[in-house]
């Protein structure tokens with residue numbers, strides 16, 4: 001595999017740009033994570049707005065710098081909202097991050113994802129391994145919203161998915177894989193297992209992918225910056241929680257703190273880009 005040309009300092013530059021520019025990120029997301037996602041976006045430096053009212057979708061997309069679509073809790077109204085917003089974003093060149101929550105768990109989710117991908121083109125897709133494998137057409141059963149596979153097994157499916165849809169694909173897990181439609185692959189070895197025990201960390205990563213796509217035109221690099229930031233912040237939060245004998249509830253708050261407070265030295269010391 002080609003050695004990556006991306007360095008941690010490139011990703012740090014994007015984090016600084018996000019903090020300076022405060023892009024407006026419009027999310028149509030699930031009812032479990034809406035508040036947490038908004039706090040994650042604010043902590044990282046973006047400006048969130050959540051709405052799915054059909055009457056205002058086109059106007060909101062028109063003033064947003066990124067759109068995030070998350071299928072975690074679906075119903076017919078939300079699916080129509082996602083379709084309208086996706087089309088509007090594509091027409092205006094607004095980048096779109098898609099979170100295929102629970103892909104492979106139910107026929108309704110699979111159908112909805114197929115219809116969305118037929119209606120428009122996401123700039124980036126972020127899911128756990130079994131979600132990405134399912135979306136790429138592999139026969140894999142996602143267990144509810146949690147992954148049933150490792151990220152290495154999802155690499156080939158992710159590359160195929162990226163090429164087929166012209167979208168960057170991020171497979172999150174113990175080692176995150178960020179792949180581009182042209183075959184570029186970046187592996188990031190950050191994070192902590194406890195991140196899987198706080199609901200919506202993956203969804204929030206997808207929201208960050210949208211935010212970084214608003215400020216970095218190379219969607220692969222933008223997705224890598226989002227993924228590295230979440231991984232580094234998760235590591236810091238887990239360490240701090242454990243140091244005070246706390247668990248994942250405290251860690252959720254510390255994760256938001258770390259997204260806000262991580263500095264250049266802390267980020268560069270921790271970000272682990274893995275080359276083959």
Ligand SMILES: Nc1ncnc2c1ncn2[C@@H]1O[C@H](COP(=O)(O)OP(=O)(O)OP(=O)(O)O)[C@@H](O)[C@H]1O
Pocket residue numbers: 101127128129145146147172173174175176190191192193195196198199200201202203204205227230231234
């Ligand atoms: N075993 C692990 N070790 C370290 N970090 C992990 C591990 N598993 C997941 N992560 C990190 O947790 C974050 C969320 O990824 P995950 O794959 O759990 O998302 P998800 O399953 O979509 O989550 P959710 O649906 O709850 O939002 C990513 O930043 C990822 O790097």
Ligand SMILES: Cc1ncsc1CCO
Pocket residue numbers: 030032033072073101145199200203
């Ligand atoms: C737990 C859960 N159920 C539907 S969406 C969601 C949030 C994490 O994906």
Ligand SMILES: [Mg+2]
Pocket residue numbers: 101102127128145202203
């Ligand atoms: Mg998820």
